[in-house]
Amino acid sequence: MAVVRIKRSGVWDYFAVNVTDDSKVSCLLCPAIIPRGGKEAKGYNTSNMRRHLESKHGDEYATLAAKEKELIKEKDGNNKTSSAGSNSQPTIIDALMKSQPFSFDHPRAKEITKKVGEMIALDSEPFNVVNHTGFSRLLKVLEPRYQLPSDKYFAETLIPEMYCKVSLKLKDVLVSTSHISITTDVWSSVAQDSYISLTCHYVTEEFTQKQLCLHAAPFNDRHTGEHIDNMMNKCLEEWDVSGKVHVIVRDNGSNFVAGLRDAGLPSIPCLAHTLQLVVKDGCLAQPAVVELTAKARKLVxxxxxxxxxxxxxxxxxxxxxLSPKRLIQDEATRWNTTFYMLERLIELKVAITATGVELEVPIELSSSHWALAEKTVKILQVYEEATREASGNYATAGVVIPVVNSIMRSLEVFDSDSGVMKMKREMLKSLKERYRHMESNEYYAIATLLDPRFKQKVFSSSTSAALAKQMLIAAHEALEGEERIPKRPRLESDSSAINKKKSSLLWKFCDELMDENSETESSPESTQSVVDAYLKEATQPRKSDPLSYWKRNQENLPHLTNLAMHYLCAPPASVASERLFSTAGNICTELRNRLSPTKVEYLLFLNKNLPALDYDY
Known part of the structure; x- marks a missing residue:
């Protein structure tokens, strides 16, 4: 093994580390003990030793200095030898060039300008951030030769150019995508400008889900079905994806329902939005709950x-x-914030009661209010879990049937409190009405079957499960054509395929439903052994990624895999569009209310798509 030799200063020829205190050294020429310049090893240096030699031992210091001078000459000679044939001494012209500012088209300057533009789009910074003193000083330190363009250049030239380049890149991506799903919503800014959003969802060849922003287009026409029809077709034609749309996820507004129907585009309602309507219909509209939330709001x-x-x-x-926590104020338009408000109040009930007595707080909740708050939170807990499940980045339409059926089962559980039972009945009625055709809807039914975590086990009846299976077989045969698979496929399962019972209230009811349907047999009339084999296989763990299953089985089940990529690209909710407009709220603020709608669209488009496309444009 090679020995690594560490060079140390020649000053150590005249000193040795003190045996009793390694923060000091002993002079080998006299009895002096010299500090090493610090109390810890990281602060040690040789400065004090050199000064001692220079003042007390002049001859030895001169010898040391001569040796170090020879070493420096030797090092310079080696450097000149290694750079033979080149002029190591910079010319005056070279020195002047290094002090000159970059030209506008200099590669380094163009790269910095591009990154500043990306920062403006990604961080929702105003265009005039380039005029801020601190930002200018930072860039001056990092690259003194770089000159920042004006804010007008970024607003009028760079951001539009970036938009065009990213648009071309996005179109290239969509060309290679066989089917996509769309989420859409409408939003109004502080400047009273309206926008319609289209976010695109698809599954890549690597079996990962992707989201892209197609549009956050100005939409200042009346939000009628006719105008939505025209705008939707215009947007889809612009991206040349009209024939690739699997389904569109929208809110429950009659204008969207009519507009998409007239446009000939299939659509399903947003699960999160529908659950919000159910909660408002059956729970938050009850007089006792209305009184409770009003008093709770005043208390908070x-x-x-x-x-x-x-x-x-x-x-x-x-x-x-207790760990100190603050109370949560709800928003009237979001039922889950009311849930969080009541939940936090219950959590801090003892502290609130004690503080109220001490300060004589003018608003207080009676014992009946506290009891109702606890019951309301218990009822709404399953809805809150369902909303989070539907709002996940990688949730698919395959969770709608298990989620809705689980909620229905939770509402059917008897409660001795008549007020609670009334709330449950109203919510159950509203949920059944809004999802009365859920299990016969191919976008839900086939997606559920193709989610290996659920398959046929989460349908409300064997009849519904059988109907869903027939839909899947028909879709499979349409892909398969005349081709037939001669043998029963060998399926690759996850090694931990057995579902474990979770403490989650939502999935507790789903597990009960799956246990009851665990003996469901496939129809003997089925001629598709491949579908039978897949449906008979054990379901996958709840926390597993359904697409990873299809990635493992793409060779064994090619047509089912193709269908899975088709149907599982649809999200259960239009949350992506709502998040897009949350970002829009950071761009269109009271201080930036004069931004043109076109620039707002450019900034939103870049904000969402630059990371999704890995900044490759």
């Missing part, structure tokens, strides 16, 4: 606006051994 508002009350509440939590 008191602690929000009174610093004395807030600090007392925080101190009280500490005295009770």
């Amino acid at each position: 508002g008191h602690y929000k606006h009174s610093n004395v009350a807030l600090q007392s509440l925080l101190r009280m939590q500490e005295q009770l051994g």
Whole structure:
């Protein structure tokens, strides 16, 4: 093994580390003990030793200096030898060139400008960030030769150019995509400009889900079905994807339903939006709950606006051994924020009650209010879980049937409280009405069968499961054509395919449904052994990625895999469009209300698509 020799300063020829204190050295020429310049090893240096030699031992210091001078000459000679044939001494012209600012078209300057443009789009920065003193000083330190263009250049030239380049890249991606799903929504900015969004969802050849923003287009016409029809067809034709759309996920507004129907585009309602309507219909509209939420809102508002009350509440939590938390104020348009408000109130009930007595808070909840709050939170817990499930980045339409049937089962559980049962009945009625054709809808039924975590086991009846199977067989035969698979396929399962019972309230009811349907047999009349074999196989774990199953089985089940990529590209909710407009809210602010709708669209488009396309444009 080679020995690595570490060169050390020649000054150590005259000193040795002190045996009793390694932060000091002993002079070998006299009895002096010299500090090494620090209390810890990382602070040690040889400066004190050199000064001691220079002041006390002049001859030795001169010898040391001569040796170091010879070493420097030797090193310079080696450097000149290694660079033979080149002029290592820069000319005056070279030195002047290195001090000159970059030209506008210099490659380094163009790259920096491009990254500044990306920063503006990705971080929702205003165009005039380039005029901010701190940002200019930072760039001056990082690259003194770079000169920032004006904010007008970024707004009028660079961002539009980036939009065009990313659009071309996105079109290239869509050309190689066989089927996509769309989510859509409408939003109004603080400047009273309306926008319609189209986000595209598809499954790649590597079996990963991707989301892209096609449009956040200005939409200042009346939001009628006719105008939605025209705008939707115009947007899809612009991207040349009209024939590739699997399904469009939209809200429950009659204008969207009519507009997409007239456009000849298949659509399904957003699961999260539908659950919100169900909760409002059956729970939050009940007089007792209306009174409860109104009082809870005022109570939270008191602690929000009174610093004395807030600090007392925080101190009280500490005295009770709790981690200090603040109350949550709800938003009238989002039922789940009301759930979070009541949940936090219940969590801090003892601290709130004690603080109220101490400060004589003007608003208080009675024992009946607290009891109703606990029951309401318990009922809404399954809805909150379902909304989170539908809002996940990689959720598919295959979760709609298991989620809705699980909620229905939770609502059928008897409760001795008549008020609670009334809420459950109203919500169950609303849910059944809104999803009365759910299990006969091919976009839900086939997606559920092709989700290896659920298959036929989450349908409400064997009749519905059999109908869904016939839909799958028909779709399979349409792909298969005259080709027939001669033998029963060998399926690759996940090694941990047995589903474990979860503590989740939502999936508790789903597990019960799956257990009851575990003996469901495939129809003996089926001529598709490949479908039978797939459906008979054990379901995959709840937390597994359904697409990873199809990636493993793409060779064994080519047509089912193709169908899975088709049907599982659809999300259960239009959350992607809502998130797009959340970003829009950071761009169109009160301080930036004069941005043109076109620039808003450019910035939103780049914000969402640059990361999705890995900045490759």
